[in-house]
Amino acid sequence: MPEDRSGAALPSSETIRVLRARVSVRKFADMPVSAGHVQAILEAAYRAPTSSNIQAYSVVIVRDKAARAALAVATGNQRHVAETPVFLAFCADLTRIEYAMEQRGHSLDGNNLEVCLVSSIDASLVGMAAYLAADSVGLKGVMIGGVRDKPDEVARILGLPARVYCVFGMCLGWPADVPKQKPRMDYDMVTHHERYEAAGAGAQLQRYDWTLAAHYQAAGRATTADSWTHDMDKKFHPPLRADLRRKLADLGFDFG
Ligand SMILES: Cc1cc2nc3c(=O)[nH]c(=O)nc-3n(C[C@H](O)[C@H](O)[C@H](O)COP(=O)(O)O)c2cc1C
Incomplete structure (x- = not known):
């Protein structure tokens, strides 16, 4: 519980x-x-x-x-x-x-x-x-x-x-x-009380990298030890769907 x-x-x-x-x-x-x-x-x-x-x-x-x-x-x-x-x-x-x-x-x-x-x-x-x-x-x-x-x-x-x-x-x-459920980031990592607290994100992210890597390894999926941070960098560099703005504009979503 x-x-x-x-x-x-x-x-x-x-x-x-x-x-x-x-x-x-x-x-x-x-x-x-x-x-x-x-x-x-x-x-x-x-x-x-x-x-x-x-x-x-x-x-x-x-x-x-x-x-x-x-x-x-x-x-x-x-x-x-x-x-x-x-x-x-x-x-x-x-x-x-x-x-x-x-x-x-x-x-x-x-x-x-x-x-x-x-x-x-x-x-x-x-x-x-x-x-x-x-x-x-x-x-x-x-x-x-x-x-x-x-x-x-x-x-x-x-x-x-x-x-x-x-x-x-x-x-x-x-x-x-x-x-099996994919682990999420810790409650305390994404939850803030009254004001946003940025300190400690690096160490927390490293722990999450390891947790996620262990999850993927147990599922037999290829990963790296820096699982999440590696995936995020790969996903957004180079920019994802770089032509999305133009394509949405063509569909009538031409809003600046
Ligand atoms: C907006 C959105 C788009 C997503 N797109 C895809 C997708 O195209 N293909 C896919 O296999 N999973 C997709 N997912 C599922 C996510 O990969 C998945 O939610 C995430 O990895 C966390 O895993 P979980 O939902 O099992 O907890 C998407 C999820 C969201 C919220």
Whole structure:
């Protein structure tokens, strides 16, 4: 049972237990996910908070095998995208806002980063809520940021109009294999009280490097002793998805 520093049991709940136990799952049983399950999950997720009630999201439910195969290629040949029974595309969607504005003689042209951020945050909150709702009924999965490798190709496959882009996707299914939980950074490392405290990050990160390396080694996965810091440097140097701004602009997200 999780404890605080004094050894006292921390409060718990079904939601807390679901969150504490979750891991990304990439292998699915050959069993369909019913339309009812997807609707129950999404209807619950649409109750997520939304910035100023803008509800600037849309979700595309993809079951078609050929479409999933095409999405797997577009997301960097991710096998689980082709093999998942259902793929949910969580999109930032500004079309309804622009409609409201056009009725009043305005448009989103020349707008700023805020609309890009709030719609992406809205879509992300719905996505996380859906993920949690799915887990609570036994459906597992993994989020797919690989949709931003080729946002134009993903938009074509999903038939997205201008002012809509896929922020991330999600594979969902009945789990065939649930991997061991990946260790997270220590609670104290990412939690601050009253004011941000930067001291000590170096030593803490080194400990996390070792913890993660041990986890990967136990799972038979190649890694280095400086596992996390090595991976982060490799991921962001050179810059990841350097053409994303241009590609999002082409999709109608041309906000400075
Ligand atoms: C926004 C987002 C995008 C992600 N994109 C991918 C992806 O494209 N492919 C993949 O296999 N996992 C993806 N993941 C899963 C992460 O790799 C995973 O959550 C992380 O390594 C921690 O592992 P855990 O979820 O099992 O705790 C993504 C997760 C998030 C939140």
